[in-house]
Amino acid sequence: MASTVIGAGITIEGEIATDEDVVVAGTVRGKLSAKEAVTIEHGATVEADVTGGSLVVAGSLTGNVTAVERVDLQSGARVIGNVKAARVTIADGAQFKGNVDMDV
Amino acid sequence: MAANATVIGRTTRVRGRLSGDVDLKIEGFVEGEIAVTGNVTVDAHGMVGANVQGRRLTVRGAIRGDLVGAEAVVLEEGARVVGDVRAPRIAIAQGALMRGLVQTADDGAARAPAVRAQQVAKPAAATSRAAAAPPARAHAPANAAAPAKPPGAALPAPPSPHRGNSSGARRPPPPIVPALKKMKGQLLKKREH
Numbered sequence: 001m002a003s004t005v006i007g008a009g010i011t012i013e014g015e016i017a018t019d020e021d022v023v024v025a026g027t028v029r030g031k032l033s034a035k036e037a038v039t040i041e042h043g044a045t046v047e048a049d050v051t052g053g054s055l056v057v058a059g060s061l062t063g064n065v066t067a068v069e070r071v072d073l074q075s076g077a078r079v080i081g082n083v084k085a086a087r088v089t090i091a092d093g094a095q096f097k098g099n100v101d102m103d104v
Numbered sequence: 105m106a107a108n109a110t111v112i113g114r115t116t117r118v119r120g121r122l123s124g125d126v127d128l129k130i131e132g133f134v135e136g137e138i139a140v141t142g143n144v145t146v147d148a149h150g151m152v153g154a155n156v157q158g159r160r161l162t163v164r165g166a167i168r169g170d171l172v173g174a175e176a177v178v179l180e181e182g183a184r185v186v187g188d189v190r191a192p193r194i195a196i197a198q199g200a201l202m203r204g205l206v207q208t209a210d211d212g213a214a215r216a217p218a219v220r221a222q223q224v225a226k227p228a229a230a231t232s233r234a235a236a237a238p239p240a241r242a243h244a245p246a247n248a249a250a251p252a253k254p255p256g257a258a259l260p261a262p263p264s265p266h267r268g269n270s271s272g273a274r275r276p277p278p279p280i281v282p283a284l285k286k287m288k289g290q291l292l293k294k295r296e297h
């Protein structure tokens with residue numbers, strides 16, 4: 001259970017910074033930075049640059065993404081922006097437009 | 105809490121506007137504005153520098169800002185609130201601290217700004233500035249602040265220094281009280297860092 005949850009139905013416009021896991025099911029505009037896992041659930045809308053330890057996307061994300069460990073774009077995800085992480089997976093059915101940088 | 109509840113965790117800092125139709129639990133730090141239609145709970149660890157609007161507000165942490173509850177505002181033990189509280193039903197439990205206007209109905213809203221100005225003028229910094237204001241500017245807000253003057257401040261504020269200097273280097277007028285109200289967020293930031 002993540003300790004920070006942005007529930008469905010809420011809109012946050014601004015900056016979110018945290019040391020813990022974050023689950024986003026609502027709308028975030030601005031900037032989201034976490035030290036641990038970030039999960040963008042199906043139905044969520046994120047228009048923000050996102051940094052985190054790892055990132056799982058099943059919803060809609062517009063913005064640049066940087067993760068220390070990995071980024072997983074799941075089926076149904078819609079991502080527009082550049083992705084930078086040591087490991088990146090894009091599942092069948094994920095929509096993605098942007099650059100991938102895996103530090104090779 | 106509803107299934108779509110939002111939790112701002114202990115190490116989470118949010119700067120900006122939170123809005124929507126959800127229940128909100130704040131254990132971390134929020135600065136900006138909160139306007140939701142669900143219930144808002146500020147945990148004992150929660151720190152909020154924002155005006156908060158919600159249906160039922162339950163406070164156990166610190167808030168600097170005005171609280172407006174559509175249904176109720178409950179300040180529980182450990183709550184620290186600086187700001188006005190407005191709701192049909194308001195409860196302040198033993199052990200809760202607050203400074204500001206409390207209003208348990210929507211009537212009398214026209215009277216509220218004057219009272220609020222008095223509340224804002226209370227902090228020491230604001231009082232000394234208000235006391236130093238030249239008489240032309242020292243209208244209602246400064247008068248309201250007068251009883252709270254620190255003992256060290258000159259009584260009454262001598263108009264001569266400002267008048268004497270004004271011919272040479274004209275100093276900018278001291279900020280008036282409503283400007284301080286807008287600065288609230290920054291004052292809070294300074295104290296907490």
